[in-house]
Amino acid sequence: MNLKDKRVLITGATGGIGYALCLSLVEAGCNLILVGRNRQKIEQLIEQxxxxxxxxxxxxxxxxxxxIELIHQECQQLIKEGINIDVVINNAGSNTFDYLTQRTAKSIEQExxxxxxxxxxxxxxxLSWLSPKGFIVNIGSTFAGIGYPGYATYCATKAGLHxxxxxxxxxxxxxxxxxIFIAPRATDTELNDQRVMKLNKALGNATDQPQYVAQQVLLALQSEKKITWIGWPEKLFVRINQLFPSLVTSSIYKQxxxxxxxxxRANNI
Ligand SMILES: NC(=O)c1ccc[n+]([C@@H]2O[C@H](COP(=O)([O-])OP(=O)(O)OC[C@H]3O[C@@H](n4cnc5c(N)ncnc54)[C@H](OP(=O)(O)O)[C@@H]3O)[C@@H](O)[C@H]2O)c1
Structure with missing residues (x-):
C-alpha cells in the first residue's frame, strides 16, 4: 500500500508506540484519526x-x-461527509505483570x-466503512506466541488476537x-513499569525503541506483509514454542x- 494521502485511524495514539506511529505515518504523508480516552491528552498530542x-x-x-460503537458511528459519519478511512490500527493495549491469583477479576476483564x-x-x-483496499493492523506481542509466567491474561489476549x-x-x-498482525517484543514505553524493565535487564532481554516498532509497522503496511514477529531471537523462540514447546518450558523454568x-517486590511479599 502506498501510504501517501491515506487516512489512518489509530487507537492508543497517546501511548509510546502510538506516538511513534503517528510521527512515522505523518512523515509518510498520512492524515490521522486519533483515538484516545482522554481529550486533554489527545489535544496535547496534536500540538506535538x-x-x-x-x-x-x-x-x-x-x-x-x-x-467502540461511538467510533463506529463517528466513522460512518465521516464516510457520509466524503472522508475515506484506509487503515485502522488496533494499537491500544494494557497489561499487568502479576500472578493470576494476585489479580482482581475486574482487572482481568478489562485487559x-x-x-x-x-x-x-x-x-x-x-469492514463496513473501510476503503475497498483498506487494511486493519492488529498490534500483538511476542507473548502471542509464548505463554509467559506473570503475563497469563496478556498472553491469552495477544494469542487470541493472533x-x-x-x-x-x-x-x-x-x-x-x-x-495484518505485528508482534513487537519488549519496547521502551510506559506499558512496562520499573520491575519489568529490571526483569528484562536481569534476563538479558533486548528492548526496542518505539520508533523502531513504528518503522516495522509502516514496512508491513507498505509491503502488505501479513504477519511480522519483531526481534531476534524472539521470533525463533516463537517458532520453537510451536514445534517443541517443552524446550521453551525448560528454558522459562530456569528463569x-x-x-x-x-x-x-511488587506484591511486597
Ligand atoms: N511496550 C511493550 O513492551 C510492548 C511489547 C509488545 C506489544 N506491545 C503492544 O503495543 C501496543 C501499544 O503499547 P505501548 O507500549 O505503546 O503502551 P502505552 O505506552 O502504555 O500506551 C497504551 C495506549 O493505550 C491507551 N489505552 C489504554 N487503555 C485504554 C482504554 N480503555 N481505551 C482507550 N485507550 C486506552 C492508552 O491511552 P491513555 O494515554 O489514555 O492511557 C495509550 O494511548 C499495545 O497493544 C501493547 O500490548 C507493547
Whole structure:
C-alpha cells in the first residue's frame, strides 16, 4: 500500500508506540484519526505532531462496548461527509505483570476487553466503512506466541488476537480488504513499569525503541506483509514454542526464580 494521502485511524495514539506511529505515518504523508480516552491528552498530542497533516480525533474508552460503537458511528459519519478511512490500527493495549491469583477479576476483564474484544469489534465495524483496499493492523506481542509466567491474561489476549487475525485473513481471502498482525517484543514505553524493565535487564532481554516498532509497522503496511514477529531471537523462540514447546518450558523454568523475585517486590511479599 502506498501510504501517501491515506487516512489512518489509530487507537492508543497517546501511548509510546502510538506516538511513534503517528510521527512515522505523518512523515509518510498520512492524515490521522486519533483515538484516545482522554481529550486533554489527545489535544496535547496534536500540538506535538507536525502541522503538515490533518488530524481528527475521537474520544472513546475502548474497554467498553459503547466506546467502540461511538467510533463506529463517528466513522460512518465521516464516510457520509466524503472522508475515506484506509487503515485502522488496533494499537491500544494494557497489561499487568502479576500472578493470576494476585489479580482482581475486574482487572482481568478489562485487559481482555481492551486487548481482545475491542480490536475484534472494531474490525467487525471497520469492514463496513473501510476503503475497498483498506487494511486493519492488529498490534500483538511476542507473548502471542509464548505463554509467559506473570503475563497469563496478556498472553491469552495477544494469542487470541493472533488467531483472530489469521482466521480473518483466511475469511477475507477473496476480498481486497485485509488484516495484518505485528508482534513487537519488549519496547521502551510506559506499558512496562520499573520491575519489568529490571526483569528484562536481569534476563538479558533486548528492548526496542518505539520508533523502531513504528518503522516495522509502516514496512508491513507498505509491503502488505501479513504477519511480522519483531526481534531476534524472539521470533525463533516463537517458532520453537510451536514445534517443541517443552524446550521453551525448560528454558522459562530456569528463569522462574528471577521472575518471582521481581514479582515479589511488587506484591511486597
Ligand atoms: N511496550 C511493550 O513492551 C510492548 C511489547 C509488545 C506489544 N506491545 C503492544 O503495543 C501496543 C501499544 O503499547 P505501548 O507500549 O505503546 O503502551 P502505552 O505506552 O502504555 O500506551 C497504551 C495506549 O493505550 C491507551 N489505552 C489504554 N487503555 C485504554 C482504554 N480503555 N481505551 C482507550 N485507550 C486506552 C492508552 O491511552 P491513555 O494515554 O489514555 O492511557 C495509550 O494511548 C499495545 O497493544 C501493547 O500490548 C507493547
Amino acid at each position: 505532531l507536525p502541522k503538515t497533516s490533518n488530524y481528527l480525533y475521537i474520544e472513546a474508552d475502548l474497554s467498553r462496548a459503547e466506546g 481482555i476487553a481492551l486487548n481482545l474484544t475491542a480490536p475484534i469489534l472494531l474490525s467487525k465495524y471497520a 488467531r483472530f487475525t489469521e482466521a480473518m485473513q483466511r475469511e477475507l481471502s477473496d476480498n481486497d480488504q485485509q488484516l 522462574k526464580n528471577t521472575i518471582a523475585k521481581h514479582l515479589k
